[in-house]
Amino acid sequence: MDVAEMSGPDRRAEVVQHPRDALTGDEMLADEGQAPDGRGLSQSADLGRRLSQLSPGHPSSPYQADGSPKPPVPRLRDLEFPDEDPSDQSDPADRADRADPADQSDQIRPLTDQEHAEHAADARARLDKAHADGLATDQQYTLDPNRQSWSRDRRAAHYSIINDLYDSAADVPCGHKAIVAGGLGGSGKSTVLGQYAGIDRSQYLTINPDDIKEEMARRGLVPEVEGVSPMEASDLVHEESSYLARQLALRARADGKNVIWDITMSSRASTERRIDDLRAAGYTQIDAIFVDIPVETSVSRADARHRMGHDKYRAGQGLGGRLVPPEVIRAQADPEWGSLNRRTFEDVKPRCDNWSRYDNSVDGRDPVLAETSGHMEVHSDKLEERV
Secondary structure, eight states, X not given: OOGGGOOHHHHHTTOOSSGGGSOOHHHHHHHTTBOTTSSXXXXXXXXXXXXXXXXXXXXXXXBOTTSOBOOOOOOHHHHSOOOOOTTOOSOHHHHHHHXXXXXXXXXXXXXXXXXXXXXXXXXXXXXXXXXXXXXXXXXXXXXXXXXXXXXXXXXXXXXXXXXXXXHTTTTSOOOOEEEEEEOOTTSOHHHHHHHTSOOXXXXXXXXXXXXXXXXXXXXXXXXXXXXXXXXTGGGGGHHHHXXXXXXXXXXXXXXXXXXXXXXXXXXXXXXXXXXXXXXXXXXXEEEEEEEEOOHHHXXXXXXXXXXXXXHHHHTTOSSOOOOOOHHHHHTTEETTTEEHHHHHHHHHGGGSSEEEEEEOOSTTSOOEEEEEOSOSOOOOSOOOOOO
């Protein structure tokens, strides 16, 4: 019986509680009568025969309507632009002036401020419509009202992503140590963790839902939205990427693998739950690091990061930049602590063994260690007066 037709106990049985419980990707494809590489078992051998049986003149037939062979399809290398003449020593600007204007596309020209603002507004409108049309993956591919039981094909993709991410951390020790890192978007957590907090990141598996979004985009798992880059559309996999992060953490906790939870700390409840889960799994050292910036700094950096990513995408590089609406960031403002994220950190830091807070609010200046519990090993000589 097809998964989509199941109901009641049959459907609940499809819920995967642990990635290891799922079939491997090859097993799932073989179950569907396909080879592990995604092709039908006889497709490669059968393709030439089927093409030759098409009527002459058919678009896919190798023969013209009069029965003569079609010319070979040009190779990609034949379509490449020719290399510049090494003997041409003239100024590049002069060569550009001599070039045919028809060959000079403005598609790789960085957007102006107005063009960027217009694109961002258009992308948001398209994404709002995509959400309204039910394109979010937790709506498309889940089978239960709680949207935690995923379709068979999606579970196969989950299994592959989790396995690959976990295997990439094969050398990370299982020392039951964890770091919970928080801060608004654009705060520079990765920079602080890697360069200023004295942490050897090779000794930790980093769990970051945003990294998982990017991995899903690389694998073509983000729904396509016309006029929107894959990373702009990654908001449509927000719930799914969070689910995968939890599943990856579940596997890591089962082994006691050292982990870094790279999150925003926007929610006190979810941050406390992560700490409690680690304690219940026997983690003996849990440290907290917070990178503090003002809300408006987060707004400007998020926009700059989106703009840079989108300009690269238009130039044929990368998957685009994540689009975070300013009002979403401004909703995190807090009159006492500056941000709700900082408030969460202040609330949960007593539950951790060690903690530290960095100020990274000034562009062009190194992050500053503002305060610490005094027990963390930190590589910084810029400790400000404690507040």
